[in-house]
Amino acid sequence: MTTYGTTNGSAAVPNGTSGDEEQPLLRNGSSKPRSVVSRLRKQMTAEVSRSWADVVLLLCYVVTGLLDSASTQVWGAFVSMQTGNTVYVGLGLASLIYPPTNARLYKSGISLVCFCVGSFLFARFHRYFSPKRRWVLCVSFAAQTLFIVAAALIVTLTKPSEDKDHVGWTVLAPLALVAFQSCGQAVTSRALKYNALTSVVLTSIYCDLFSDQDLFAFQNAERNRRAAAPTLLLVGAVLGGIFSHSSLGIAGALWTAATLKAIMVITWFFWPAEPSDDEE
Structure with a gap:
């Protein structure tokens, strides 16, 4: 009697097709998701290109101006530029000898300490996982965004004190959170080798x-960056002043800064990568 199907022990199925012959089709169908994951992994572990990355760092100056302007107007302390806070701490220490003690001693002191701790942690995070790796930059700026959001929620959901010398947790907590994240911008400038664009220093x-000998040259990229940095910080400072005097208050400045940082996260996600050895 003639047997239809295969003779290698596989079970016969209609139309003379064995179960084994269907397996490659199933495997091919499941390879597509793995390729998507593989491409995403390759993208996130790639190092971002330095070309034009200074544009993102210059945008950080707007955030710095926005936050420092609003914070000094409302809280009486800087959250980014720690030179001013160091002077305020010095004046506060002097007030211990000649009372009354200046409330800026506590506010500026908290900001300065949190900035230093943040610098310690952000720098080690970048160095440990590779400074220019895409996912590292995305996580760094996402963390900065979340810290600002946390500060904005505290300010939005609590009633502000009418006393400008108030040093309660509703002032110190958001101040500490924003100061902690501010150093992330400076650390990124080091990671991308744009050491001058720290976004927290203007004097230098x-x-x-x-002092640039080519100050008036037609083409001078360094001059352009140095000119853009204080200009953009000034723009941010004007916006911060407007927010602090408006009905939105410092909460408006914080939510705006958080939005800008979130945009930077998306920007790093799509930023071009350095060419790999295979592409070269």
Whole structure:
């Protein structure tokens, strides 16, 4: 009697097709998701290109101006530029000898300490996982965004004190959170080898800008960066001043800064990568 199907022990199925012959089709169908994951992994572990990355760092100056302007107006302390806070701490320590003690001692002191701790942690995070790796930059700026969001929620959901010298947790907690994340921008400038664009220092930029022997040259990329940095910080400072005097208050400045940081996260996700050895 003639047997239809295969003779290798596989079970016969209609139309003379064995179960084994269907397996490659199933495997091919499941390879597509793995390729998507593989491409995503390759993208996230790639190092971002430095080309034009200074544009993102310059945008950080707007955030710095926005936050420092609003925080000094409302809280009486900086959250990014720690030179001013160091002077305020010095004046506060002097007030211990000649009372009354200045409330800026506590506010500026908290901001300065949190900035230093943040610098310690952000720098080690970047160094441990590779400074320019895409996912590292995305996580860094996502963390900065979340810290600002947390500060914005505290300010939005609590009633502000009418006393400008108030040093309760509703002031110190958001101040500490924003100061902690501010150093992430400076650490990124080091990671991308744009050491001058820390977004927390202007004095050295002013000096380097106006002492540049090619100050009036038609093409001078360094001059352009140095000129753009204080200009953008000034724009942010004006916005921060407007927010702090408006009905939105410092909460408006914080939510705006968080939005800008979130945009930077998306920007790093789509930023071009450095060419790999295979592509070269």
